Amino acid sequence: MSRAYLAAEQAGVRAVAVTATAFMGMQRATGKAIGLPDLRIAEYPGVITIDGEETFDRNVRERVFPELMERIREPVKAAAKEAADPQPRDIICRGGFDDIQEHFHRRLWTDGLPIVPPTLDRVERFLEFTDRDPGEVLGVLLPEMREATVWSVAVNGVMAGCRPEYFPILLAVVEAVADPEFRLLHAGATPGWEPLVIVSGDLVRTLNFNYQAGAMRVGSQANTSIGRFLRLFMRNVAGLRSFPGQTDKGTLGMTFNVALAENDEAVTGMGWQPFRVDRGFSKEDTVVTVQSVVAISPPIYSGGDTPETQLEFITSIFGTTCGPWTFSGLVYGNWHPLLVMSPVVAKVFADNGWTKDRIRQHLYDSLKIPASTMERYFWHVAASRWKVKDAVDEGTIPALYAASDDPDRLVPMCLKAEWINIVLAGDPGRNQSRAYINNHEHGVPVSRRVVLPARWKELLASAQPQARII
Amino acid sequence: MSTHDFEVVWPLARHAQAGVPTSVQPTRPRAALDLNSATVAFLWTYNRKGDRMYDIMKGTLRGEYPDIQFVDYDAFGNIHGASEREVVAAIPQMLKQHKADVAVIGVAG
Incomplete structure (x- = not known):
């Protein structure tokens, strides 16, 4: 508005x-x-x-x-002259650890947790991990219309507790959310969605991401600090501050997602192509994809050694997680749910000759919802008069959604089979999946290739070794 | 107890100059508005009962200013729908085309 x-x-x-x-x-x-x-x-x-x-x-x-x-x-009022913004290298606060925390908390520059103080030396160490100019603008982020610079990515990466060697990934993450297609400005909308970073490629192992048991828990430094970084960056540079009276109007909201890392060995080992190839990149690339998540399914356990028995509850729980909120996908003509499978589940499909495309097609064909349910639910959300047929008449969704006048006609929950994404992660010894539902056109999946600096190997060798888990 | 001093930099970033709407900054005086000869445009998010709200507003305005003109929301399209970007981009031209003096924009809620 x-x-x-x-x-x-x-x-x-x-x-x-x-x-x-x-x-x-x-x-x-x-x-x-x-x-x-x-x-x-x-x-x-x-x-x-x-x-x-x-x-x-x-x-x-x-x-x-x-x-x-x-x-x-009312006459037009004169705008008050505001103090000039600090320059990137200006020191804006000096003090002890506690003083810095208070200074940042009071100005809503943190996520409520302590931050790593963004000192010049720490920021400069991050900048060594890119060949890009610190002043390069990756995009202008709404709602505050601030410039997402390479420098600002480094500052917030330091604050989030990232390691300097994660910096190429952080840059790719910001490039993705700065793409106007992602519509980051709507991350303050009332559904309260959160972005999810998905990492696919060799850097998953190089940087010690956790892609096995507990992959989506806070705990692993790479997964956790990169997830935390994006939320901090949205707060400080996009200006999406979740505090009463600020720009974030998530009614209840969700906490940030840790980054999801794909199990590359599992996916290639069973003959499937990795997620980055699904997204149109080369197998040799490491690719970051960012999408919104507005709902997460309960754990979906699926047993048996045939695809049909595996799909019994994958399909039904996937569908109930989408639920009547599916109407929003129809209104905006975008709906990109994600299915995260543990490798042992995926292997049943692969061993029986099923591809990811066949699973996608099965979900598309099976998941249906009465048009009237969505129309009624949109009334509860905000609509005055919306009908599924309106979206057909506007050309937003296909004519099959208005194939009859029956208000209770069943219509597909997924707009396109190819918009259902599948990623393998989680405990390789347990038969569980989860659905992660994106918020229609807000936070559609956007992917960027991770670009490494020319001196990557040398820099990586010079990085502080990660502590051994004992 | 803190034992080290830190010197830290700003975690925000400068505003993009290109996006600052200089045309709406304070300098431009506007003539007093005579609503009886004015055109009021209604722009809508197509939700939150805006249609009902605008009907009430139009009825009251017409009662007080018989010669007032309206441009209805359907002339613009949904400012919060699937074509939001295109609809918003077209607003200046549409308002000029309809010689609008006032734009009522709703509804946030």
Whole structure:
């Protein structure tokens, strides 16, 4: 909405936003970030989707409309001159460990956990692991419209507890989320989705990612600090701060995801192609893919030595995890669920001649939901009048979704079989999978190849050896 | 107890100059608006009962300013839908085309 407001103002047209009470803080914070510190807002007092018609009409007549008229007549205010931003190498705080933590916590520059103080020497050590210029801009991140520079990636990487040798991966992660296709700006939307970093390639082993038992737990330094880095970066550079009155409006939200690393030996050992090849890259590359996650399934245990018995509960639990939220995929024409399988499950399929494509097609063909369920659920979320057929009429989804007028007709939950991603990870000795559901067009999977510096081997040899697990 | 002093750098990054909307900064005076001869455009996220809200607003405005003109949300499309980027990019041109004086933009909630 702020961008529509900005577009109107840039056209010289007086704009007024209509916003419910709980979103006033976010609107003002976003307005300030995009250069509109005095956004004109008419406030709806309450929660629109909860209020009945009588209350709603009264609030519009007695509260919103009078404010709208005031705001329309309001003169344009002068923007206050703000202090200049620090330069990258400026020292902004000196102190002991505790002083630094307090300084950063108070300004909402942390994720609530202690950070590694971003000193110049630590940042410079990170920068050795790239041949890129520290001032290079990887993208401009909304909502605060700040420049994601190579330097800013290093600073936040230090803070997150990453090792310097992770830096090429951090750069690829930021390149992915800075792609406008990823729509990072919507990470503050009410569903409260979190990004998930998926790493596929040789660097998984080189950098000691955990891709086996407990792969998605906090614990391994590579998986954990890279996952933490992205959340910190979103907070500090994109400006998505999860604190009341700030730009993040996740109603409950989720905690950050640790990075998911693919089990390369398992996937290639059974004759399947690795995830990076599914994403269009070479087997020799290491590739980072970032996607949103808005829902995670319970553990899906699947037994038996045939694909059919394995799919019995993979299919049903995958489907219930998508659930009625599937409507959002239809509204935006994007839906990219991810199935993470432990290698022993995948091997049953591979041994029986099944490919990932065949599993995808099975899920696409099997997962159906009544159109009326999604229409009703969207009403609960926010819609005034949406029907599945509307998305067909707009050309967002195929005509088969409106094949009949029966409101309870079953329609596919997945828009395209090829949009279902499959990654192998987890305990190789247990038969479990999980579904990770992305949030429609917010956080569609975006992949980037990891680019290593010319002196990679030499730098890696000079890196502090990782502590041996005892 | 802290025993070491640290000198640390800023974890944020500078604002992108290209995105700052200089045209809406304070300098540009606007003439007083006569709503009776004005055109009000309604832009909508196609949710949160905006259609009902705008009907009430239009009815009240028409009662007070009989010659007021409206541009309905369907002329613009959904500013929060699958074509959001294209719809928002077209807003300046659409507003000029319809000679709009005011844009009501809703609904966040």
